[in-house]
Amino acid sequence: MAKIEIKNLSRTYGKKGSKTEKFYALRDFNLSIDQGEFVTIVGPSGCGKSTLLDLLIGLSRPETGQILIDDKPVEGPALDRGIVLQGYALFPWRTVRKNVELGLEIKGVPRKERREISDHYIKLVDLAGFENHYPYELSGGMQQRAAIARILAYDPDVLLMDEPFAAVDAQTREVMQDELLSIWEKTGKTVLFVTHNIEEAVGLADKVAVLSRSPGAVKEVIDIDLPRPRRIGSVRNTPDFNLLYHRVWELLQDNREPAGAAARLPAESVADKIMPDAVL
Numbered sequence: 001m002a003k004i005e006i007k008n009l010s011r012t013y014g015k016k017g018s019k020t021e022k023f024y025a026l027r028d029f030n031l032s033i034d035q036g037e038f039v040t041i042v043g044p045s046g047c048g049k050s051t052l053l054d055l056l057i058g059l060s061r062p063e064t065g066q067i068l069i070d071d072k073p074v075e076g077p078a079l080d081r082g083i084v085l086q087g088y089a090l091f092p093w094r095t096v097r098k099n100v101e102l103g104l105e106i107k108g109v110p111r112k113e114r115r116e117i118s119d120h121y122i123k124l125v126d127l128a129g130f131e132n133h134y135p136y137e138l139s140g141g142m143q144q145r146a147a148i149a150r151i152l153a154y155d156p157d158v159l160l161m162d163e164p165f166a167a168v169d170a171q172t173r174e175v176m177q178d179e180l181l182s183i184w185e186k187t188g189k190t191v192l193f194v195t196h197n198i199e200e201a202v203g204l205a206d207k208v209a210v211l212s213r214s215p216g217a218v219k220e221v222i223d224i225d226l227p228r229p230r231r232i233g234s235v236r237n238t239p240d241f242n243l244l245y246h247r248v249w250e251l252l253q254d255n256r257e258p259a260g261a262a263a264r265l266p267a268e269s270v271a272d273k274i275m276p277d278a279v280l
């Protein structure tokens, strides 16, 4: 049984300037993710990645189709899913420790236990010694690590990540990617990670789902059989990595109609298209 099963998912929005017309942001979207799998999603701008995450969190409902987690339909937000966004989303008036303990406070976990859990995750993301610092006292990378510790502390089964490292510089980004891989190896969470960066998508994942241009659907799922445990720096520039990178790049470049489209037209229209002025 898959951990996350996304089946024939479609989501529409009202068309700009029209009260009645709708357009599909996602259409017939299918994806299956196993327990403990790390899946990255790449796709052109506007292809529906944020719409998909909204549906996965349970903030909106699909037009058709469904999302199953552990075989149960997603019907709203729940603590089995944690989301890490690009902007860190830390509360500025709370220290690192108080930020990390937030979900535990909401859950009603007693103070002593909260302290033990926050200590564990603060150490895991390498922020020991910064427990009493406020977010403004930390670098962008450190804030993002605190945000990851906060999500891990309330122990969701599934981590949803929306371009979490897009706002940090290239060097910090690589450190964060490796730290995320190391945390994932230790915790065995199921991860769905959205990115615009092909290197990141290939370097982190077990599978890359490449989406088509709007309306978003899965164009191809590419298995990433690079060795584990993995660090981005040690796989980047290997021939296998380059092949996979190129495959994803090619799929993203290919924004034309799929090759089969002409074949689905009736025979006479194909002839019209190929030889509109031909005298037979």
Ligand SMILES: Nc1ncnc2c1ncn2[C@@H]1O[C@H](COP(=O)(O)OP(=O)(O)OP(=O)(O)O)[C@@H](O)[C@H]1O
Pocket: 013, 014, 025, 043, 044, 045, 046, 047, 048, 049, 050, 051, 052, 214
């Ligand atoms: N609330 C909304 N109302 C109307 N249209 C919307 C709404 N949210 C998103 N859209 C449209 O749906 C499509 C998909 O948007 P979405 O933000 O999910 O794409 P995305 O892949 O996350 O984009 P990007 O890569 O630029 O972040 C876009 O055409 C967008 O303009």
